[in-house]
Amino acid sequence: MTKLKQQSLHKRENQLANPNRQLEILNGGIFENGELPTFAKIITQTNQFPLRPKKLEILQINVGYMCNQVCEHCHVDAGPDRKEIMTWETMQKCLEIIKNTGAHTLDLTGGAPEMNPNFRRFVEKASQAGVKDFIVRSNLTIIRANKKYHDLPQFFKKYNVHVVSSMPHWTRGKTDKQRGEGVFDMSITALQQLNAVGYGMPGSTLKLDLVYNPNGAYLPGDQASMEKEFKSALKADFNIKFHNLFAITNLPISRFLDYLIASENYEDYMYQLVEAYNPKAVKNVMCSNTISISWDGYLYDCDFNQMLGLKVASKVTHINQYNESILNNRDIVISQHCYGCTAGAGSSCQGEVTT
Amino acid sequence: MANNYYDPADLRKFGNITQWSEELGNKFFDYYGKVFEEGALTAREKSLIALAVSHTEQCPYCIDAYTKDALQRGVTKEQMMEAVHVGAAIKSGATLVHGTMMMNKVNKLEM
Numbered sequence: 001m002t003k004l005k006q007q008s009l010h011k012r013e014n015q016l017a018n019p020n021r022q023l024e025i026l027n028g029g030i031f032e033n034g035e036l037p038t039f040a041k042i043i044t045q046t047n048q049f050p051l052r053p054k055k056l057e058i059l060q061i062n063v064g065y066m067c068n069q070v071c072e073h074c075h076v077d078a079g080p081d082r083k084e085i086m087t088w089e090t091m092q093k094c095l096e097i098i099k100n101t102g103a104h105t106l107d108l109t110g111g112a113p114e115m116n117p118n119f120r121r122f123v124e125k126a127s128q129a130g131v132k133d134f135i136v137r138s139n140l141t142i143i144r145a146n147k148k149y150h151d152l153p154q155f156f157k158k159y160n161v162h163v164v165s166s167m168p169h170w171t172r173g174k175t176d177k178q179r180g181e182g183v184f185d186m187s188i189t190a191l192q193q194l195n196a197v198g199y200g201m202p203g204s205t206l207k208l209d210l211v212y213n214p215n216g217a218y219l220p221g222d223q224a225s226m227e228k229e230f231k232s233a234l235k236a237d238f239n240i241k242f243h244n245l246f247a248i249t250n251l252p253i254s255r256f257l258d259y260l261i262a263s264e265n266y267e268d269y270m271y272q273l274v275e276a277y278n279p280k281a282v283k284n285v286m287c288s289n290t291i292s293i294s295w296d297g298y299l300y301d302c303d304f305n306q307m308l309g310l311k312v313a314s315k316v317t318h319i320n321q322y323n324e325s326i327l328n329n330r331d332i333v334i335s336q337h338c339y340g341c342t343a344g345a346g347s348s349c350q351g352e353v354t355t
Numbered sequence: 356m357a358n359n360y361y362d363p364a365d366l367r368k369f370g371n372i373t374q375w376s377e378e379l380g381n382k383f384f385d386y387y388g389k390v391f392e393e394g395a396l397t398a399r400e401k402s403l404i405a406l407a408v409s410h411t412e413q414c415p416y417c418i419d420a421y422t423k424d425a426l427q428r429g430v431t432k433e434q435m436m437e438a439v440h441v442g443a444a445i446k447s448g449a450t451l452v453h454g455t456m457m458m459n460k461v462n463k464l465e466m
């Protein structure tokens with residue numbers, strides 16, 4: 001058990017704020033001495049190396065690392081002290097891309113994307129670009145954090161945004177331990193507000209999905225049974241409704257890696273991931289249909305690679321030269337963190353990847 | 356040989372027991388896997404029973420495995436502790452109920 005931290009690794013000048021140090025750890029130790037196979041080696045066994053993208057379906061844009069929370073497991077190392085924020089100029093370039101993309105889903109993430117000062121302007125414009133599914137990843141507490149965010153549920157509704165929110169557990173204790181004191185109560189109020197405007201209701205086109213990720217050094221349980229538990233508990237205790245639950249595995253990077261090392265769980269966790277490796281999950285990993293764009297316009301295979309500073313292995317690495325057909329013809333950059341996407345039923349921002 | 360009887364790393368080697376008796380080993384693991392599947396009881400209920408029994412059996416490997424399993428299934432620590440108390444209550448009850456044997460014997464032997 002560790003005490004909740006109030007500052008990002010960056011602010012604390014922790015050595016793991018440096019992506020190269022994280023990669024050194026992921027490539028060294030038990031993977032370097034051959035105790036466990038590297039991700040490249042294990043996917044080679046089923047002829048899946050090099051990993052290649054399929055058709056692009058999801059554009060995931062990270063509009064900044066600033067967040068009102070400092071969750072212990074955060075793979076972004078987000079927090080109030082992070083100043084990396086997408087400018088309006090970069091957003092305008094993203095809008096051009098959104099208009100012309102072959103992807104059917106736009107996925108805005110952060111940090112807390114709502115904290116970007118141009119967030120609303122961007123959502124308004126992006127919603128006119130004709131993507132089929134427009135997701136905003138909202139941490140819920142932001143809706144309650146400050147008066148200026150209280151009307152977010154109405155705002156989301158106006159632009160028919162698909163809200164995907166993190167909810168670590170259906171009990172207060174487990175939620176607050178992972179995310180901070182008071183997070184559970186604020187999240188419950190925010191969910192009730194979203195329900196009140198029609199989000200998450202059975203049959204409603206206002207989609208509200210929840211994301212669950214384990215509160216420690218273990219893997220998520222079966223998504224369908226977790227969804228059942230969440231649904232019945234939230235309904236019984238707070239009359240809250242939502243559509244789907246996505247169970248997401250914590251990847252061993254950034255603050256979660258820091259936690260694993262500090263709590264002496266790192267090796268054990270990597271063993272769990274490797275033992276749960278499911279070759280069938282490989283073909284549907286998130287990078288197979290997603291491009292991730294960072295606050296400063298660089299392109300990555302996924303949000304995790306973004307945090308590790310691993311840009312796409314392509315001639316095109318920035319939105320200034322954006323070209324989907326060139327981009328799609330690339331090998332995906334991998335390391336041992338990728339085991340987090342292929343454990344058990346697999347894991348992506350849309351939850352499990354195998355059925 | 357390690358100089359202690361129990362090593363957490365040995366739990367990972369559990370599957371290797373099939374190496375010296377493949378047929379019996381495989382039969383055991385098939386059976387084991389089947390037992391823990393969703394049935395008339397949910398996999399979560401079975402996991403809690405396993406956790407309680409792990410304690411009464413005082414098997415460090417099982418306690419390690421089923422504590423993790425319960426966490427994965429979203430079981431809270433209050434629920435886990437209650438399950439352990441159920442095991443402990445049965446264990447102590449089973450000890451204590453034998454007191455009736457002692458009492459019978461004493462009653463028979465004493466004038």
Ligand code: SF4
Nearest residue numbers: 067071074078111139
């Ligand atoms: S709410 Fe999300 S982005 Fe913010 S610190 Fe928590 S995990 Fe990171």
Ligand code: SF4
Nearest residue numbers: 285286287302338341
């Ligand atoms: S971590 Fe990123 S690159 Fe690796 S498998 Fe997952 S989505 Fe793909």
